[in-house]
Amino acid sequence: MLNDPIITGIILFILGSIIGYFVRQYLAVSRADSVEAQLKIKVQEAKDEAKSIVLKSKEEAAKILEDIRREERERKEQTDKIEGRLIKREELLDRRQIETDQNQKKVEEDINKLKVIKEDILKMKESEEKVLMEIANMSKDDAKGLLLKKVEEDSKQELLTAIRTLENTKKEELEKRVDDIMISSIQRYGHGNASEHLISTVQIPSEDIKGRIIGKEGRNIRHFEKVSGVELIIDDSPDIITLSSFNPIRREIAKMALEKLILDGRIQPSKIEEKVLQAEQEIKELIKKAGEEAVYEIGILDLPPELVFLLGRLKYRTSYSQNVLTHSIEVAMLSGMIASEIGADVLIAKKAGLLHDIGKAIDYELEGSHIEIGRRILQKYNTKEEIIKAMQSHHEDYPVETVEGAIVMAADAISASRPGARKESLENYLKRLEELEKIATSFKEIEKAYAIQAGRELRVFVFPDKIDDYGTAKLAKQIADKIKEEMDFYGEIKILAIRETRVIEYVK
Numbered sequence: 001m002l003n004d005p006i007i008t009g010i011i012l013f014i015l016g017s018i019i020g021y022f023v024r025q026y027l028a029v030s031r032a033d034s035v036e037a038q039l040k041i042k043v044q045e046a047k048d049e050a051k052s053i054v055l056k057s058k059e060e061a062a063k064i065l066e067d068i069r070r071e072e073r074e075r076k077e078q079t080d081k082i083e084g085r086l087i088k089r090e091e092l093l094d095r096r097q098i099e100t101d102q103n104q105k106k107v108e109e110d111i112n113k114l115k116v117i118k119e120d121i122l123k124m125k126e127s128e129e130k131v132l133m134e135i136a137n138m139s140k141d142d143a144k145g146l147l148l149k150k151v152e153e154d155s156k157q158e159l160l161t162a163i164r165t166l167e168n169t170k171k172e173e174l175e176k177r178v179d180d181i182m183i184s185s186i187q188r189y190g191h192g193n194a195s196e197h198l199i200s201t202v203q204i205p206s207e208d209i210k211g212r213i214i215g216k217e218g219r220n221i222r223h224f225e226k227v228s229g230v231e232l233i234i235d236d237s238p239d240i241i242t243l244s245s246f247n248p249i250r251r252e253i254a255k256m257a258l259e260k261l262i263l264d265g266r267i268q269p270s271k272i273e274e275k276v277l278q279a280e281q282e283i284k285e286l287i288k289k290a291g292e293e294a295v296y297e298i299g300i301l302d303l304p305p306e307l308v309f310l311l312g313r314l315k316y317r318t319s320y321s322q323n324v325l326t327h328s329i330e331v332a333m334l335s336g337m338i339a340s341e342i343g344a345d346v347l348i349a350k351k352a353g354l355l356h357d358i359g360k361a362i363d364y365e366l367e368g369s370h371i372e373i374g375r376r377i378l379q380k381y382n383t384k385e386e387i388i389k390a391m392q393s394h395h396e397d398y399p400v401e402t403v404e405g406a407i408v409m410a411a412d413a414i415s416a417s418r419p420g421a422r423k424e425s426l427e428n429y430l431k432r433l434e435e436l437e438k439i440a441t442s443f444k445e446i447e448k449a450y451a452i453q454a455g456r457e458l459r460v461f462v463f464p465d466k467i468d469d470y471g472t473a474k475l476a477k478q479i480a481d482k483i484k485e486e487m488d489f490y491g492e493i494k495i496l497a498i499r500e501t502r503v504i505e506y507v508k
Helices: 003-136 140-188 207-214 216-228 248-264 269-298 305-316 324-342 346-355 370-380 385-392 403-417 426-441 469-486
Strands: 201-203 231-233 240-244 446-452 457-462 494-499
Touching: 003 446, 003 494, 201 248, 207 216, 207 248, 216 231, 216 248, 216 269, 240 248, 248 269, 248 305, 269 305, 269 324, 269 346, 305 324, 305 346, 305 370, 324 346, 324 403, 346 385, 346 403, 370 385, 385 403, 426 446, 426 457, 426 469, 457 469, 469 494
Parallel strands: 457 494
Antiparallel strands: 201 240, 231 240, 446 457
16 A cells, blocks of 8 residues: 555656657647748748749840830831932932933934034035036136135044044043053052041949049049040940040040059049159150051151151041051052052152151141141151152142152042041932032033942033033033032042933924
């Protein structure tokens, strides 16, 4: 009996342990269910948020794609319009060419008919003179003298025509020889041309750098502008600073200095002065190297160092997007080749071609045209008078006094007018053609006018009843003078004036 409480206690302990175990298990499961439920809720929320992000991204992507497609459609429409205008222009030119060929053929037929009629008239005159001689009872010598005089008067027009034909034949032969020389020179000097623009913007890596460039209350940017002499334009364009200056070399120095400051990161007045000074030294070396490379390429090694340095400055000068130093080298090469073909002084032609635009190296610093400035520069460095005469007439500011001057003028025109040498938009191209036709039709004697061959040839048709053949020749000269006075162009424009006479008869 003594053991009953103990047994009972043991039993109660065991029962309590078992009950406690199950209670702990229940509580643990409950807590696990609670955590799992929370995790499920968070997972569901994450899934919902992911779906929302994906849906929003799809909407933005669809919008961007639609914008791209719309822009592509607009560009395609513009391209199709331009292409359509060009096709119509080509078709119109083809029709005009066919009409011209037909008219020319008709003119040749009419000329042949007139020749036959003229021969018949001459025969009739001879017959009449014979009858008059018999009637007047002239002696043989008197009749012969009278006949020769009359034949001379009647043949005067034919003699003039024969002389003109001979002159035209010789002119055609000379023009063919000139064309052969030009083509040969261009083929021998196959230098590529690419449009160039001096860079006037600098990329900024971050807004923080842009703020440092500006400085507190604009202190840094004002100091930079004062030291470099170049205006910095900071607008709403992201990460871009524009450099503005009429002086291309000063603008290049500022660009180099600003890039050095950005790389350094320490932007303050003392650093600005240091980097600008470094850029000035570097640009001087680049200019010197460019000038030396140019004279070595041409093969002229006796120029003063000052002239070589000025040549190097042309590397940073452009004309209608054509690099002036590259243009000068090309003119020198072409001048030397043409001079060798016709027996002129090759060295003078080369030097004049290389130095013909030397005035553009400092024309933004001095008053006067680049030709006048170039003359003063060459005179200062005791350049030969033959070279100065050859370079000063390439824009006809001075009369052409030497063969080398004519060669430099021709080489300059070739270099400037070569395809791709100078930039010209489609709008300017069409405008130039319209201006040519407008100038021609401003003369009352002109019936029709067509500008062809990319504006290098102007064909005009005159009213045959308002002007004769001699007047037509004079009118062509007047049109050429007016084009030269009112338009700026490169190279040569051919004026072809056509007069057509039509005789119509009706048989009833």
